[in-house]
Amino acid sequence: MFNTFDEALSWLNGRLKFGIKPGLERMEWLLEALGHPEKKMKAVHVAGTNGKGSTIAFIRSILHEAGYTAGTFTSPYIVTFNERISVDGIPISDEEWMALFNEIAPLVLELEKTELGAATEFEIITACAFLYFATYRKTDFVIFETGLGGRLDSTNVVNPILTVITSIGRDHTAILGDTLEEIAAEKAGIIKQGVPVLTAVHQREAAGVIKRKAAEKGALYISLQETCDIYGELSLPDGERFSLKTPEQQYEQLETGLIGTHQRQNASLAVLAAEWLAAENYADISREALRAGLKKAAWAGRFEKVLEQPLTYIDGAHNKEGVGRLAETVAAHFGDRNIHVCFSALKDKPYQDMICEIEAFASSVHFTSFDFPRAESAQKLYEQSRACHKTRDENIDSVFRFIEEKAADEKAVVIITGSLYFISAVRAALKR
Template sequence: MFTTYEEAISWIHGRLKFGVKPGIERMKRLMKGLEHPEKKIRALHVAGTNGKGSTVAFIRSFLQEAGYSVGTFTSPFIITFNERISVNGSPISDGEWTMLVNEIKPLVDELDQTELGPPTEFEIITACAFLYFANHSSVDFVIFETGLGGRYDSTNIVEPILTAITSIGHDHMNILGNSIEEIAGEKAGIIKAGIPIITAVAQREALRVIQDEAAEKSAPFQSLHETCTLFDEEALSSGERFSLKTGEKLYEEMQTSLIGTHQRQNASLAILAAEWLNRQKQAGISDAALRQGLKKAAWPGRFELVKENPPVYLDGAHNKEGIDKLIETVKQRFGDKKVNIVFGALKDKPYYEMIKAMEEIAHSIHFASFDFPRASLAKDLYDASDICNKTWDEDPDHVIKWIESKKDPNEIVVVTGSLYFISDIRKRIIS
């Protein structure tokens, strides 16, 4: 048994050696050993290539404004490991993590010796989340964000009251498939019989896959783009403003504090979630609570301003679709500025295409590495770029010096790439 938090978390991280093993049989065995905590919570389940975290933040925020206590399970973490399991936006304590790990470890040790094989790091963290929320009756709702895919994701043992798929893009193709249709099929695996599914997926071929899965499972289905209209969209200095007409009502001049054109879509999907919860009488969310909740929602690492001089923004655009949204936001907001980019990525991402896209808006790009098993070498990223004004350094300590060298008031710095990378840089800037 572990006596300290550090020992418990070190044991969890030691499971990284077992890699990613899609499938839910090990999770089912763990849940049985824990007397099925997944059946004791009122959950929402959110999948998607991009936009999951922000959508979770919006839903959590307006539920809180309506007076509910809300748990969230998200990944990866940006500020502290503990935030993976949070209540009302506050991470659980070191002591709570230690107790959870001590309760789960004997079951993991047993499972290690079975034909199913050793549980992974993510499976153990997910099991901790189910156990924690099941034991805390004061939590009214729990929002689970998938880690990878959907169908075979560890979270997919959940029995939700509502599911959502934010977007479909080209990510984790070595596991999820090479086409949009294949990836959509894996995300659609979270759809449960008779449980409503809402989605902001835009590609017609992906939407058809999700709709077919919903029909097969008799799950009520709603597409944001096919049933709602976004209009009067505007970028604000500290967020976004938009109006939304759903099949149910008109929401005028809604405002978010999260920056980025894509946040209007994420916020709109969250509004649909509120409508469904109200319609099912699972919650009572007033228009005032919804409006205030959207405005108060915060999510670190999503076009987040972390330094004023020079202005430094962090954005976890970790795939091509994310980079495209980042570029769209930068063009809209900073078309008259010199844009200096700091970029670090994982080896299994399409970083060549991401770099090519960023070169369109970049005045300069600094390539960096970071402490993570799958991190790309900075020199490899540098070699993939054709921009003239480029530098590289394997030591992330030097990123801060590079940022501070930007003295021109007409310059901004955007740190992007892997969420693990921006988490590391955020700690170095906000210390």
């Protein structure tokens, strides 16, 4: 059907016109046609407003250090489309993607003829992930990240051994609801009958929703906030240091390979996941493997250093809570530096609140836009800002001029943040 990867990718991109269609009926149809690959793997299912990717990176790295292969399905991509499906952090090849598309496409066309209608882009790549890990390359574990919400997300057809809910914040409110309780209910929709749920959710109302859903499903509920103590916290030049006391163990001076004060929480949640997998005899994970896994974990676009002079980072803080965590990280690492921010966002994000958070710590802000249908204009972002030192340019290349202008200032730190699609485009250009 497809002779080249580009041809297959073009077909997939053509499905974007079908937008977001919450619901599991089309996924269930596809997976039945494929012989239920979702039942042929040991899966961990991860949902949450922020922290999903980093938590997955920590769990994956711990498993790798313990000698296990771990597949991941994540979105959106930062470096290359292929990374959506990865094994031990290595994206699958163009040839493997093309084979998956060639197997899936006839079923997608058949599905369109039914009353269920056309499959979306995300549904297709989710089905590809299930197919890949069930038949193309079997791994010891597969970690699935929800795309949007949880209850009606395409990934929620998985039969996991463990579920994880990282955090709750106000994002995608038009789809998930306006209150933390409503959003928590959507995230808690991934909880399955008798399958334990680990969570780092700290808001009382949201945590209560998750706890009640776990009780309804007869699922063990383990709260990081209620059962663990994080102490001895310190920001390092290339990561974070902290000590952790869980119900089972005490770990002194753990270090992460990811920068950000919030990474201490994400890493702690990964430790809880590793402890549970070990306790239930799914994996043999030593303290040494756990410690090394946290230290070696890497995740593109999460406070990632991309230039030395001027010191430049990219960070996918794409909602208000994400920018709040970025502010904490800046204060912990660069309290005495001049912070210059390049920002772009999608039209459907609460960017007014995000800009307000950025202005509290930035010496200057540059607004731009990028080539994406839902990208907001630099002009509209600029109009929302009250910063004394602000600039705008619709062309994304203006980011590089902004960086160059700061090179003479030894105390300058440039942070490129906002939409994940935006930082992906900037990262690709910087790496070139």
